[in-house]
Amino acid sequence: MAGVSRNNAGLSTEAIVTEALRIIDGQGLRRLTMRRLGDALNVEAMAIYHHFPLGKEQLFDAIVAHITDVDDTPRSASEPASHDAPAEPDPRSWRERLHDWAEAYRAALLDHSGALALLINRRADTPAALRSLETHYAAFAEAGLAPDTIPRAAAALNAYVTGAVIREVRTQSPASPDRVAPETVDGRYPHVARLAPTEGEDHDQSFRWGLEALLRGLVGSTHPTDRA
Numbered sequence: 001m002a003g004v005s006r007n008n009a010g011l012s013t014e015a016i017v018t019e020a021l022r023i024i025d026g027q028g029l030r031r032l033t034m035r036r037l038g039d040a041l042n043v044e045a046m047a048i049y050h051h052f053p054l055g056k057e058q059l060f061d062a063i064v065a066h067i068t069d070v071d072d073t074p075r076s077a078s079e080p081a082s083h084d085a086p087a088e089p090d091p092r093s094w095r096e097r098l099h100d101w102a103e104a105y106r107a108a109l110l111d112h113s114g115a116l117a118l119l120i121n122r123r124a125d126t127p128a129a130l131r132s133l134e135t136h137y138a139a140f141a142e143a144g145l146a147p148d149t150i151p152r153a154a155a156a157l158n159a160y161v162t163g164a165v166i167r168e169v170r171t172q173s174p175a176s177p178d179r180v181a182p183e184t185v186d187g188r189y190p191h192v193a194r195l196a197p198t199e200g201e202d203h204d205q206s207f208r209w210g211l212e213a214l215l216r217g218l219v220g221s222t223h224p225t226d227r228a
Contacts, residue, residue, distance in 0.1 A: 011043055013051045017066050020059060024114040032056075060118050061126075067112050068119070069128035072097075072104040072135075094139035095215060101135055102161050102211050109165040116166060124158075132158075143219045153218045160214050168203045 019040050023032050034056060038045035052058040073090070090097065109116065124133075136154035145153055185193050 011041065011047055011051070013062065016041065016048055016051055016059070017062050020063055021066070021112055021115065024063075025112060029114055029117060061122060063115055064118050064122050065126040065128055067108050067115060068105070068124070068126065068132070070101065070104040070108050070132070072100040094142040097135060097139045098157065098215060099208075099211065101132060102157065102207075105132070105161050106165055106207060109162065110168070113165070113169045116169065119162070140218070145219065156214065156218060160210065164207050164210060168207075171201070171203075 016037070020032055020037055023036060023040060034045040034048055038048055041048075048059075049055065052062070092100065109119075133154060136157060137150050140150045140153045141147070185196065187193070
């Protein structure tokens with residue numbers, strides 16, 4: 001055990017999560033094992049259990065919390081980010097706050113798309129998730145939604161961003177040689193054949209168009225567009 005104790009020196013939860021994500025991003029979720037993670041960190045695998053005594057599932061929860069902890073708040077370059085600092089008035093409109101959160105969350109999910117499967121089966125009750133939910137509820141309240149519709153609007157926003165990322169990752173994934181050849185678009189699918197883009201889709205543009213369409217649908221026409 002002396003070797004484990006020595007190797008554990010300087011090891012932190014943040015370092016473990018960062019290295020675990022590096023493995024997932026580079027090799028895929030299935031390749032993440034405690035032994036492989038320990039090798040990457042130059043520690044015995046048992047040293048990781050000092051920080052995650054419940055094992056891989058607890059590590060997965062920490063990975064999800066890390067990915068979803070997006071910071072979309074504007075601040076000066078000299079001001080450090082701190083979730084514990086007193087909140088100051090946000091000069092952005094409700095629409096800008098939701099746009100900024102959606103863009104930041106989308107970027108985080110795309111950066112770690114190999115971990116998307118982990119988000120499906122884990123409850124969104126981490127401090128990071130609750131901060132995002134507070135942002136959503138406050139913005140939709142400012143937009144004039146009735147209190148009983150705000151949770152549903154926030155759920156729709158979260159579902160849109162997650163679904164858009166899944167679609168983008170899926171459309172950009174290389175075809176596997178082990179899979180059946182894709183279906184041919186022909187006369188059986190006239191609308192698909194007529195409307196399919198001739199060039200690659202601009203996912204940034206599609207995402208922003210869909211996001212604005214969603215917000216307009218949720219809030220209605222009672223508020224002018226605050227964002228170009």
